[in-house]
Amino acid sequence: MKTIDNPYLPLTPEIAARIMDAVGKDACITDPRKLESFSQDASEFRCTPDLVVEAVSADQVQALLRLANEYRFPVVPRGAGTGLTGGALPFWGGVVLSLARMNRILSIDRENLIAVVQPGVINMDLKRAAQNVGLYYPPDPASLDTCSLGGNAATNAAGPSCVKYGTTRDYVLGLEAVLPSGEKIKAGVQTRKGVVGYDLAHLLVGSEGTLCVITELTLKLIPNPPAIMTLVALFPRLAEAMRAVTAILGRGHIPCAMEFMDRRCLELVGDYMPFDGVQESGAFLLVEVDGVPEVIQREIEIIGEICLEFEAVNVLLAPDSHKRAQMWAVRKEVSLRIEHHFPLYIPEDIVVPMGRIAEFVEGLPRFEELYGMKIYSFGHAGDGNIHLNITGESRDIARRVEEGIADILQRVLAMGGTISGEHGIGMAKNRFLHMELSKESIRIQREIKKVFDPAMILNPGKIF
Amino acid sequence: MKTIDNPYLPLTPEIAARIMDAVGKDACITDPRKLESFSQDASEFRCTPDLVVEAVSADQVQALLRLANEYRFPVVPRGAGTGLTGGALPFWGGVVLSLARMNRILSIDRENLIAVVQPGVINMDLKRAAQNVGLYYPPDPASLDTCSLGGNAATNAAGPSCVKYGTTRDYVLGLEAVLPSGEKIKAGVQTRKGVVGYDLAHLLVGSEGTLCVITELTLKLIPNPPAIMTLVALFPRLAEAMRAVTAILGRGHIPCAMEFMDRRCLELVGDYMPFDGVQESGAFLLVEVDGVPEVIQREIEIIGEICLEFEAVNVLLAPDSHKRAQMWAVRKEVSLRIEHHFPLYIPEDIVVPMGRIAEFVEGLPRFEELYGMKIYSFGHAGDGNIHLNITGESRDIARRVEEGIADILQRVLAMGGTISGEHGIGMAKNRFLHMELSKESIRIQREIKKVFDPAMILNPGKIF
Numbered sequence: 047m048k049t050i051d052n053p054y055l056p057l058t059p060e061i062a063a064r065i066m067d068a069v070g071k072d073a074c075i076t077d078p079r080k081l082e083s084f085s086q087d088a089s090e091f092r093c094t095p096d097l098v099v100e101a102v103s104a105d106q107v108q109a110l111l112r113l114a115n116e117y118r119f120p121v122v123p124r125g126a127g128t129g130l131t132g133g134a135l136p137f138w139g140g141v142v143l144s145l146a147r148m149n150r151i152l153s154i155d156r157e158n159l160i161a162v163v164q165p166g167v168i169n170m171d172l173k174r175a176a177q178n179v180g181l182y183y184p185p186d187p188a189s190l191d192t193c194s195l196g197g198n199a200a201t202n203a204a205g206p207s208c209v210k211y212g213t214t215r216d217y218v219l220g221l222e223a224v225l226p227s228g229e230k231i232k233a234g235v236q237t238r239k240g241v242v243g244y245d246l247a248h249l250l251v252g253s254e255g256t257l258c259v260i261t262e263l264t265l266k267l268i269p270n271p272p273a274i275m276t277l278v279a280l281f282p283r284l285a286e287a288m289r290a291v292t293a294i295l296g297r298g299h300i301p302c303a304m305e306f307m308d309r310r311c312l313e314l315v316g317d318y319m320p321f322d323g324v325q326e327s328g329a330f331l332l333v334e335v336d337g338v339p340e341v342i343q344r345e346i347e348i349i350g351e352i353c354l355e356f357e358a359v360n361v362l363l364a365p366d367s368h369k370r371a372q373m374w375a376v377r378k379e380v381s382l383r384i385e386h387h388f389p390l391y392i393p394e395d396i397v398v399p400m401g402r403i404a405e406f407v408e409g410l411p412r413f414e415e416l417y418g419m420k421i422y423s424f425g426h427a428g429d430g431n432i433h434l435n436i437t438g439e440s441r442d443i444a445r446r447v448e449e450g451i452a453d454i455l456q457r458v459l460a461m462g463g464t465i466s467g468e469h470g471i472g473m474a475k476n477r478f479l480h481m482e483l484s485k486e487s488i489r490i491q492r493e494i495k496k497v498f499d500p501a502m503i504l505n506p507g508k509i510f
Numbered sequence: 511m512k513t514i515d516n517p518y519l520p521l522t523p524e525i526a527a528r529i530m531d532a533v534g535k536d537a538c539i540t541d542p543r544k545l546e547s548f549s550q551d552a553s554e555f556r557c558t559p560d561l562v563v564e565a566v567s568a569d570q571v572q573a574l575l576r577l578a579n580e581y582r583f584p585v586v587p588r589g590a591g592t593g594l595t596g597g598a599l600p601f602w603g604g605v606v607l608s609l610a611r612m613n614r615i616l617s618i619d620r621e622n623l624i625a626v627v628q629p630g631v632i633n634m635d636l637k638r639a640a641q642n643v644g645l646y647y648p649p650d651p652a653s654l655d656t657c658s659l660g661g662n663a664a665t666n667a668a669g670p671s672c673v674k675y676g677t678t679r680d681y682v683l684g685l686e687a688v689l690p691s692g693e694k695i696k697a698g699v700q701t702r703k704g705v706v707g708y709d710l711a712h713l714l715v716g717s718e719g720t721l722c723v724i725t726e727l728t729l730k731l732i733p734n735p736p737a738i739m740t741l742v743a744l745f746p747r748l749a750e751a752m753r754a755v756t757a758i759l760g761r762g763h764i765p766c767a768m769e770f771m772d773r774r775c776l777e778l779v780g781d782y783m784p785f786d787g788v789q790e791s792g793a794f795l796l797v798e799v800d801g802v803p804e805v806i807q808r809e810i811e812i813i814g815e816i817c818l819e820f821e822a823v824n825v826l827l828a829p830d831s832h833k834r835a836q837m838w839a840v841r842k843e844v845s846l847r848i849e850h851h852f853p854l855y856i857p858e859d860i861v862v863p864m865g866r867i868a869e870f871v872e873g874l875p876r877f878e879e880l881y882g883m884k885i886y887s888f889g890h891a892g893d894g895n896i897h898l899n900i901t902g903e904s905r906d907i908a909r910r911v912e913e914g915i916a917d918i919l920q921r922v923l924a925m926g927g928t929i930s931g932e933h934g935i936g937m938a939k940n941r942f943l944h945m946e947l948s949k950e951s952i953r954i955q956r957e958i959k960k961v962f963d964p965a966m967i968l969n970p971g972k973i974f
Contacts, residue, residue, distance in 0.1 A: 157756050157760075157864070158864055201705065202705050202709075215712075231948055231951050232951070235928045237862065237864075237894050240928040240931060241932060241933070242935060242943065243973060244955045244958060244973075245712060245713055245716050246954065251709070252708070253708055253709075268764065269761070270762065271762065296620065298735065338809075341804075341805040397699070398701065399701055400623075400701075428702075430701050431702070464699045464701055464703070465706055466705050468703065468705060469705070479707065483706065483707055484695055486694075490710065490961060491707050491708045494958060495708075509708075
């Protein structure tokens with residue numbers, strides 16, 4: 047990857063000593079074996095930091111960034127390290143700034159339906175704490191048991207519930223952040239609304255740790271839906287499943303999840319599913335609705351009828367909670383299974399207009415043939431976000447597969463889609479950025495980066 | 511207002527001629543009587559432009575902005591002129607760029623639930639067109655019959671439905687805009703999700719026409735809720751009404767409107783309401799729920815019971831559609847009635863955490879006494895957004911009232927609120943900006959403005 051020389055000087059012992067002085071020795075990791083564990087995320091990239099700072103306060107973050115400006119070394123913020131694009135890895139070396147220890151839920155305000163959290167809080171921990179007082183924090187990336195809210199905000203993470211509830215950005219009301227200069231700012235509000243000045247808070251969300259280090263988040267909570275119901279339907283082909291999805295939405299239902307898997311995925315994981323006929327069918331659709339029990343009972347039945355109307359061969363209505371958990375586990379593990387099956391594995395995360403999912407997926411065999419790869423598709427049918435799991439029988443065809451990916455992304459864009467729905471750019475997709483964004487858009491974004499980070503010390507080598 | 515000299519040179523006949531050449535003579539207005547109608551919005555400000563361009567295409571917008579850079583004259587984008595802060599008025603003179611004629615709905619895509627519109631489309635026209643195909647566009651500013659979607663996006667407008675459906679920003683998926691340089695860019699996506707690069711689209715939303723001229727919007731639509739039901743409750747005091755609001759949300763209901771009026775407002779408009787006891791009560795609460803008829807019938811009953819539990823003295827359940835329309839008309843006209851009653855009228859638009867609405871409103875008499883003003887409060891109980899209608903018996907006390915407003919805004923901020931929930935800053939509140947935003951935040955925002963508009967020709971004198 048590193049084809050040009052590192053523009054940053056090495057982190058000398060003198061600088062390391064200054065950092066230890068500034069943030070405290072206890073907060074610093076220099077042991078090479080321990081540094082290793084900060085050299086990877088959930089992508090294939092590996093970059094070892096020269097030093098790790100585990101912050102417990104915004105003061106330490108400020109002190110570190112001031113030094114980074116003085117000596118011009120890279121600082122790379124890191125949440126729980128569950129990202130899929132290398133966004134939290136030190137591409138040019140330098141210091142990894144872990145926020146994992148800033149993991150306190152500072153308050154949950156039942157009257158105003160907000161939570162104030164530190165960035166290292168695990169997504170699931172907030173979900174549980176909110177549920178304990180009858181509230182709900184919807185964003186649900188697949189890694190919700192282990193990913194941090196700061197990382198979720200940095201990447202604008204989302205998951206199955208997006209179709210009804212939106213992405214992390216929709217739940218960040220305000221935040222406290224340390225800018226690359228070391229200055230601390232508050233952006234956004236603590237209320238449901240606010241239009242004072244430019245929307246810095248939502249610019250910082252999704253900026254992948256390149257514009258600021260988030261040190262506190264004020265998050266919107268909503269009333270906890272009292273019940274949830276599930277339906278699973280098997281279809282002969284994906285086209286029928288997607289027509290059912292369009293009909294479900296078109297007739298006024300807004301499920302809180304509509305997940306699909308293609309035939310390839312079903313071949314791989316079908317036998318782990320708690321019911322029959324999965325491996326032989328062409329597409330799998332999981333639909334969930336949440337709300338008041340009496341209502342959603344009727345609603346899930348109606349959705350089942352819609353599936354049958356669109357030629358579902360098997361509809362399983364409201365499985366027990368054990369079966370439900372099992373299905374979600376299978377759905378969530380499918381990418382791991384694919385990864386373990388193939389020497390070459392590249393996860394893509396494209397979005398197409400949802401009405402074109404079937405057309406897009408049915409066009410994939412042409413790319414498989416052309417570029418010698420095998421593609422497994424699953425994802426969020428309700429918002430058009432498809433996780434393309436691109437695989438090869440050998441790492442030798444990596445270059446050819448790379449060309450194939452560029453070709454597929456071109457097709458995505460021609461269909462009115464986007465090259466990343468949830469994972470972000472990081473260092474995995476920056477070479478494709480120009481395919482989606484115009485020169486002028488990239489120019490403006492680089493200029494914005496310079497406004498925040500004139501010395502280019504925060505997470506360099508990412509996005510652009 | 512204009513205490514410093516106009517930093518822009520006058521629009522000479524030579525420049526006017528160049529503009530006419532560039533955008534076409536038919537698109538230009540120079541007749542002083544016609545210019546008058548572009549000199550005001552719904553605020554008290556008046557600023558007459560030197561020339562008006564009524565664009566019908568993005569090309570004209572580009573041509574005009576290129577000339578503005580060449581000759582350095584101000585260009586002020588204008589939608590339907592319904593703003594409340596003077597945001598669309600030419601503070602320093604120059605050219606008003608009206609987008610009102612770019613008023614075509616370009617497409618409504620039923621399968622993908624999106625609409626593509628020009629900026630001059632009236633909010634209500636999109637609502638109707640969407641409803642005709644079973645879809646729904648939720649944002650509902652009070653002026654929805656006359657305000658334009660471009661203006662809605664520029665100010666991130668919202669209305670009663672925000673409590674359930676959010677603000678305009680939540681419905682802008684992507685946009686096409688002309689930058690002050692004259693370059694055209696696309697920002698955002700056409701899909702439900704997208705995390706490629708910085709979120710320019712949502713930075714441009716709410717930037718009050720200071721960063722770009724929006725020439726096309728791609729908007730998210732949702733399934734049209736099949737039914738809506740209304741409830742009206744009268745309470746002895748606002749505190750009880752607000753406790754009912756908290757309980758309604760806390761028990762898992764998400765109404766699509768929760769509007770309140772205080773005692774003062776009821777004295778003024780109570781006799782127009784289609785039921786008894788309004789003028790004698792201390793607070794009025796209107797709650798609406800939308801969804802499937804059988805469900806919301808039961809839900810509205812439960813909400814009625816909650817209101818009674820919190821000491822409502824009168825609950826009117828599900829009035830007929832005529833009465834419903836009448837109540838909304840009264841609710842929407844209340845600010846006009848207040849305005850006509852008093853020589854001095856200043857609408858404020860603050861937000862406090864919703865659990866503190868009652869405490870805040872009950873603290874207002876102290877300010878009335880101190881500063882000799884009379885305050886009418888109504889607004890959105892479900893998101894804490896209160897429209898404070900500040901009045902005086904004479905314009906002579908304007909300065910004292912101004913001090914009173916600053917004092918009230920200080921209180922709002924101390925409570926964790928914001929000084930504007932929907933209306934924006936424009937030229938009405940820029941002198942208060944520093945109360946809410948830190949120096950560093952304002953500095954960053956000014957730098958971002960410079961990135962987009964180095965010659966400072968787009969809507970100068972606003973926000974900052």
